[in-house]
Each structure stands twice: as structure tokens, then as C-alpha cells.
Amino acid sequence: MDEERQEMQAQQAEKTEDRVNELPATDEHEVILSVKDLTVAFGSHVVLDKLNLDIYRGEILGFVGASGAGKSVLMRTVLRLLPKQSGKITILGSEYDEVSDEERIVLDTRLGVLFQHGALFSALTVRENIQVPMREYLNLPQEMMDELARLKIDMVGLAPEAADKYPSELSGGMIKRAALARALALDPDLVFLDEPTSGLDPIGAAEFDNLIAKLRDTLGLTVYMVTHDLDSLFSVCDRIAVLGKKKVLVEGTIDDMLACDDEWVTSYFRGKRARSIVREQD
Numbered sequence: 166m167d168e169e170r171q172e173m174q175a176q177q178a179e180k181t182e183d184r185v186n187e188l189p190a191t192d193e194h195e196v197i198l199s200v201k202d203l204t205v206a207f208g209s210h211v212v213l214d215k216l217n218l219d220i221y222r223g224e225i226l227g228f229v230g231a232s233g234a235g236k237s238v239l240m241r242t243v244l245r246l247l248p249k250q251s252g253k254i255t256i257l258g259s260e261y262d263e264v265s266d267e268e269r270i271v272l273d274t275r276l277g278v279l280f281q282h283g284a285l286f287s288a289l290t291v292r293e294n295i296q297v298p299m300r301e302y303l304n305l306p307q308e309m310m311d312e313l314a315r316l317k318i319d320m321v322g323l324a325p326e327a328a329d330k331y332p333s334e335l336s337g338g339m340i341k342r343a344a345l346a347r348a349l350a351l352d353p354d355l356v357f358l359d360e361p362t363s364g365l366d367p368i369g370a371a372e373f374d375n376l377i378a379k380l381r382d383t384l385g386l387t388v389y390m391v392t393h394d395l396d397s398l399f400s401v402c403d404r405i406a407v408l409g410k411k412k413v414l415v416e417g418t419i420d421d422m423l424a425c426d427d428e429w430v431t432s433y434f435r436g437k438r439a440r441s442i443v444r445e446q447d
């Protein structure tokens with residue numbers, strides 16, 4: 166078992182080094198999102214207890230944890246969709262609770278979100294869906310919004326004809342791409358992706374991962390990705406944070422996950438499925 170573990174660590178160390186060398190030339194140590202001592206509870210049910218997490222500019226952070234651990238609660242709290250009991254959330258250097266309403270609106274425009282299952286408005290076309298945030302936050306003429314929507318559609322690899330389609334006319338992979346285009350509508354600095362590859366076949370999931378990596382490289386995006394997808398964690402994430410026992414149990418590279426002795430982390434990252442992914446990558 167130890168030999169197997171050492172071999173996996175050595176293989177991953179090489180891959181991590183390659184990935185780090187490929188990272189865009191941004192200040193990797195600029196903290197774009199900082200969560201300090203965050204506590205969130207529903208009545209007496211404490212879901213997150215003094216949780217700490219930093220996300221650095223330009224990285225793709227994979228966020229994992231057992232079902233029900235609180236991954237969605239954390240994402241929703243950071244997005245101010247859920248209230249917190251205590252703690253501090255700082256985005257792009259501004260603490261949400263301390264900024265004015267106007268500054269908060271500006272901050273909101275710098276965040277993009279892709280909710281699980283896409284969450285597109287079914288009565289709107291892809292173009293209209295992408296234009297929802299533009300209508301909410303910007304005051305632009307219709308032609309400019311149409312041109313911007315066209316650019317976003319192209320950016321996520323959808324055909325131009327997709328603009329006039331309704332969500333019911335799209336495949337699962339197209340819905341994810343359309344939802345990503347909407348998340349990118351306002352050119353955010355930080356995008357939150359909730360299970361972006363769930364429901365996609367392995368080829369579609371790998372293509373989506375490649376798209377995320379490409380957008381990070383070309384747009385300098387920072388990506389916070391909640392995922393259960395081991396392929397994504399091994400192939401596209403620069404760093405991983407594991408949620409457990411109401412806190413971030415461990416964070417770091419795949420090597421750090423492989424070296425971690427926590428029972429859940431061990432079974433997740435050194436289980437049969439993880440080992441087969443490491444072998445496939447060779």
C-alpha cells in the first residue's frame with residue numbers, strides 16, 4: 166500500500182509541476198477571496214464552524230467533501246444567498262459587510278456563478294439568458310448586448326445558432342456551456358461553478374474541463390469549483406480544498422491529498438477510482 170501511495174505521489178508531483186509551470190503569469194499569491202472563521206447554522210444545526218479558506222488569483226480551486234458536508238452552504242453564504250452567524254468574507258480586498266450598497270453592487274458584478282444543472286430561465290432563449298445580468302447591472306443599448314452575447318456564446322464553444330434556442334432545445338452539455346456564458350456575461354474576476362460536469366458523459370466532462378482551463382488561461386479567471394468529479398480534480402484543478410468536520414480539513418495539491426491521513430480523504434483520493442485515473446493519465 167505504501168509503495169502504491171509513493172508511486173502515486175511521485176506521478177502526481179510531476180504532473181503538478183507541469184501544471185504550475187503552465188499557470189498564467191499572474192500574482193499567484195494575491196488572495197481574491199478570503200473566508201475567516203465563518204460559522205453558518207440553521208437553528209441549532211451548525212453546518213460550518215469557524216471555517217477558513219483563501220483563494221488565489223488565477224487558480225482553479227476544486228472544493229470537495231462528503232455529501233451534506235456543507236459545500237453548497239459555503240458557496241451560497243459567500244454569494245450572500247444565505248446569512249452567516251459570524252466570520253468575515255473578503256472579496257477582492259473588500260469586506261462585504263463593510264462596503265456601501267453601491268460598492269456591493271460593483272463587487273457582485275465581479276463574481277459569476279454557474280449553479281448546478283445550469284439554472285437557465287426556461288422561457289428565455291440562450292441570448293436572453295446571457296443578457297439577464299447585463300440588464301440587471303449595465304445600461305447598454307440592445308445591439309451592444311447582442312454583440313456581447315454573441316462573443317460569450319463563441320467563447321464557450323457554442324455554435325452561433327444556439328443564441329435563439331430555448332433551454333429545452335439544448336443537450337446537457339450545451340446547457341452547461343450556455344450557463345457558463347451567462348456566468349461570464351459581466352467579465353467576472355471570480356467564477357463559482359457548482360458541480361459543472363455532473364450529468365455529462367466522460368468526453369463531455371473532459372471537454373468542459375478543458376474549456377474551464379482555457380478560459381482561466383485566456384481571461385485570467387479565478388475558478389472556485391465544487392465537484393465530485395475525480396477526473397476534474399486530477400486534470401484541471403491547481404489546488405483542492407476538502408470540507409469535513411465543519412471546516413476545511415486539508416487544502417493543497419493532489420500530492421497533499423495523497424499524503425493526507427484523514428480517513429475520508431484517503432478513501433476518496435487513494436480509492437480504486439482515483440488509482441485508475443492516475444494510471445490513465447500516464
Ligand SMILES: Nc1ncnc2c1ncn2[C@@H]1O[C@H](COP(=O)(O)OP(=O)(O)OP(=O)(O)O)[C@@H](O)[C@H]1O
Nearest residue numbers: 207210212230231232233234235236237238239393
Ligand atoms: N436552507 C437550509 N435550511 C436548513 N438546512 C440546510 C439548508 N441548506 C442546507 N442545509 C443543511 O446543511 C447541510 C449541508 O448541506 P449542503 O447542501 O451544503 O451539502 P453539500 O456538501 O453541498 O452536499 P452535496 O454534495 O450532497 O450537494 C445539510 O445537512 C443540509 O441539510
